[in-house]
Amino acid sequence: MFLEQMINGITLGSIYAIVALGYTLVFGVLDIINMAHGEIFMFGAFVGMLIVSKTGAPLPVAFLGAIAVTAAMGLLLERFALRPLRGRPGASHLASLISTIGVSILLENVAHKIFGAGNHIFETTFADIGFRVGPVTIYLVQVVILLISLLLMAGLALWLGRTRSGKALRATAENLETAGLLGVDTNRMITATVVIASAMGGIAGVLVGMAFNYINNQIGLSMGLKGLAIIIFGGMGSVYGAMAGGLILGLSETFVVAYGSSGYRDAIAFIAIIVILLIKPQGLFGQAPAEARR
Amino acid sequence: MKRNGRVFAIVACALFAFVFMGAEKAKKAAKPKGEPIRAKIGVISIITGAGAGYGEAITNGIKLARDEVNAKGDVLIDLKIEDSSGKQEQALAAAQKLINSEKVVAIIGPTLSNEMMVAGPEANASGVPIMGTSTTAKGITQIGKFVFRNSLPESQAIPASIGKAVKKYNIRKVALLYGNDDVFTKSGFDTMKEVAEKLKLKILAIEEFQKGQADYKAQLTKIASLKPDAVFCSALYNEGGVILAQARKMGLKVPFVGGNGFNSPKVIEIAKGAAEGLIVATPWFADKNDPKVKAFVAKYEKAYGKKPDQFAAQAYDAFYIMTNALKAAGTADRAKLRDALAATRNFHGVLGKFSFDAERDVVMTPNVLIVKGGKFTIFN
Numbered sequence: 001m002f003l004e005q006m007i008n009g010i011t012l013g014s015i016y017a018i019v020a021l022g023y024t025l026v027f028g029v030l031d032i033i034n035m036a037h038g039e040i041f042m043f044g045a046f047v048g049m050l051i052v053s054k055t056g057a058p059l060p061v062a063f064l065g066a067i068a069v070t071a072a073m074g075l076l077l078e079r080f081a082l083r084p085l086r087g088r089p090g091a092s093h094l095a096s097l098i099s100t101i102g103v104s105i106l107l108e109n110v111a112h113k114i115f116g117a118g119n120h121i122f123e124t125t126f127a128d129i130g131f132r133v134g135p136v137t138i139y140l141v142q143v144v145i146l147l148i149s150l151l152l153m154a155g156l157a158l159w160l161g162r163t164r165s166g167k168a169l170r171a172t173a174e175n176l177e178t179a180g181l182l183g184v185d186t187n188r189m190i191t192a193t194v195v196i197a198s199a200m201g202g203i204a205g206v207l208v209g210m211a212f213n214y215i216n217n218q219i220g221l222s223m224g225l226k227g228l229a230i231i232i233f234g235g236m237g238s239v240y241g242a243m244a245g246g247l248i249l250g251l252s253e254t255f256v257v258a259y260g261s262s263g264y265r266d267a268i269a270f271i272a273i274i275v276i277l278l279i280k281p282q283g284l285f286g287q288a289p290a291e292a293r294r
Numbered sequence: 295m296k297r298n299g300r301v302f303a304i305v306a307c308a309l310f311a312f313v314f315m316g317a318e319k320a321k322k323a324a325k326p327k328g329e330p331i332r333a334k335i336g337v338i339s340i341i342t343g344a345g346a347g348y349g350e351a352i353t354n355g356i357k358l359a360r361d362e363v364n365a366k367g368d369v370l371i372d373l374k375i376e377d378s379s380g381k382q383e384q385a386l387a388a389a390q391k392l393i394n395s396e397k398v399v400a401i402i403g404p405t406l407s408n409e410m411m412v413a414g415p416e417a418n419a420s421g422v423p424i425m426g427t428s429t430t431a432k433g434i435t436q437i438g439k440f441v442f443r444n445s446l447p448e449s450q451a452i453p454a455s456i457g458k459a460v461k462k463y464n465i466r467k468v469a470l471l472y473g474n475d476d477v478f479t480k481s482g483f484d485t486m487k488e489v490a491e492k493l494k495l496k497i498l499a500i501e502e503f504q505k506g507q508a509d510y511k512a513q514l515t516k517i518a519s520l521k522p523d524a525v526f527c528s529a530l531y532n533e534g535g536v537i538l539a540q541a542r543k544m545g546l547k548v549p550f551v552g553g554n555g556f557n558s559p560k561v562i563e564i565a566k567g568a569a570e571g572l573i574v575a576t577p578w579f580a581d582k583n584d585p586k587v588k589a590f591v592a593k594y595e596k597a598y599g600k601k602p603d604q605f606a607a608q609a610y611d612a613f614y615i616m617t618n619a620l621k622a623a624g625t626a627d628r629a630k631l632r633d634a635l636a637a638t639r640n641f642h643g644v645l646g647k648f649s650f651d652a653e654r655d656v657v658m659t660p661n662v663l664i665v666k667g668g669k670f671t672i673f674n
Contacts, residue, residue, distance in 0.1 A: 001515060001516065001519040004515045004519075005512060005515055005516070008509075008511045008512050008515060009512075011511075012509055012511075012512075118532055118560065118564070119532050119535060119536055119564050121539075121564060121566070128543075137544075137545075208508065211509075212508045212509050212536075212540070213536070213539055213540065213543070214508060214535075214536045214539070214564070215508070216506065216508075216532070218506040219506075219508055222506065222507075222508075253512070254511075254512040257501070257512035257513055257516060258512060258515070258516050261502070262501045262502045262503065262512070262513050262516075263474050263502040265502075265512075266504075
């Protein structure tokens with residue numbers, strides 16, 4: 001049972017990690033709290049589900065479709081909910097928090113209207129491919145989820161750390177005006193970041209559908225809250241922190257159920273986060289104190 | 295138009311009867327039959343708001359029964375339907391209006407148990423019989439001797455399904471799984487645990503989950519590793535369907551016994567083939583091989599364009615129980631009607647054989663169903 005629960009935990013943790021990576025880009029790097037990320041993720045799941053079940057198209061098409069839709073949603077989100085508030089004199093930095101909460105409520109209800117409230121089956125033949133290793137069955141989906149989360153993490157770390165546009169993004173995060181003066185097109189940088197983060201949410205959505213076989217219009221909320229907790233736990237803006245935080249949360253939730261009581265699943269996982277934050281307030285991989293960013 | 299035609303036909307028949315029957319004959323016929331009993335019956339249901347779906351089914355069932363009873367002619371019922379919106383204060387106001395202004399002889403409703411908790415005492419204090427058709431919480435009929443119900447509580451349905459499953463599959467050790475953030479699934483679980491202990495089954499594990507959860511693999515992996523003979527699962531159909539699908543996929547193939555929350559065709563819609571072997575107990579089974587049930591389903595479908603659900607069936611039976619008691623009482627008197635209601639034994643309705651116990655609560659044998667070939671069938 002230990003091995004099986006280990007695999008369950010890693011799968012769940014990898015999905016948390018991908019959701020958290022999307023958050024970490026926007027919330028951690030840009031310092032914008034995007035509460036609509038969870039709902040964009042949920043839309044990604046639904047688009048993937050519709051493509052797979054209604055048209056019978058192969059999975060890569062579902063991924064591309066979900067990425068296209070969620071990227072477009074990210075673009076609209078940035079254009080209509082974030083940009084009008086940016087740099088306006090007197091606009092609190094909490095204004096974008098409220099506007100994205102508004103977007104998330106809107107999206108959840110739109111999903112309710114279009115897809116209904118119940119669970120929808122996400123059926124792919126790919127999800128049934130598995131192989132036995134000793135006493136346990138490992139599904140290919142679980143391996144793919146882990147690989148995709150690792151790939152996204154590595155890709156993001158490279159982009160942020162090693163490329164010119166990554167550097168521009170970090171400069172934008174550091175100081176909007178200075179970056180603009182130095183020739184960075186900050187609007188474009190921020191738009192690109194929100195779009196990329198949203199597309200990652202779309203990927204995570206399809207992966208969730210494949211892993212659990214079911215989606216509903218509430219998954220955005222629960223996953224979104226956990227994603228938020230993870231980036232604070234892992235360290236704001238840290239790509240590795242999001243990955244490690246996701247895995248730790250997924251594994252601890254699973255093992256609480258396996259060897260403890262399932263009723264305390266979330267409670268124990270979050271108590272663990274609180275304890276770690278008390279010991280290391282900047283999060284697992286967090287470095288720069290907050291003052292330096294302002 | 296159609297109803298007008300029918301009324302016209304009845305009136306015409308009556309006229310003909312008067313014209314052609316001698317005065318003496320009419321007198322003779324009047325003696326055993328007497329004047330029809332005329333009575334006003336109040337209905338409190340959810341007509342508007344979130345629970346309006348229940349109210350629609352309930353009032354549809356009652357109206358259908360009213361038309362049938364009035365057509366026979368020995369009891370003529372005037373229905374007074376009031377909306378409670380699912381709110382306690384509105385249910386109370388409706389009860390007061392029906393009791394004091396409309397002077398009804400009895401009330402059918404309200405829809406929710408917590409509405410009954412305020413409307414029941416009011417009716418009881420005024421000496422008006424009140425019968426819930428969908429109130430399944432504990433302590434409803436204990437409100438007072440004028441309070442009745444014909445809705446089977448889960449605490450009676452679950453022992454029936456577990457009892458049958460244990461006998462058939464020789465179940466010795468079980469795992470329990472339930473939603474811990476819903477009053478309904480929690481109380482279903484309490485009953486399951488009680489029954490399992492009473493039957494001396496070994497409880498291997500008790501696992502919990504929350505509404506809307508997507509991933510049950512951790513709980514199910516743990517349950518599967520303990521190798522139970524069966525899983526007793528108290529869940530609503532939305533979560534229940536997903537649990538079944540994930541359990542079957544990971545190779546947990548033992549029978550699942552569910553509570554009333556599982557009793558919905560939606561479970562099969564969600565879980566598809568994985569729903570096979572799910573056992574539930576229910577007071578209402580629309581595909582039952584019983585002429586009474588078939589006739590009711592056909593009439594209901596013709597009148598409202600859809601199949602009657604449990605709420606429509608319970609309301610339909612409640613109306614017949616009420617009017618039968620009126621006939622037995624012989625007059626539209628509240629106290630006499632109460633005594634006649636309380637004496638109801640072995641009433642044969644669309645839900646099956648029905649009696650009130652000494653506490654005016656339900657005595658009936660629920661149907662135990664199993665999912666087979668993609669639909670609910672009788673489990674023997």
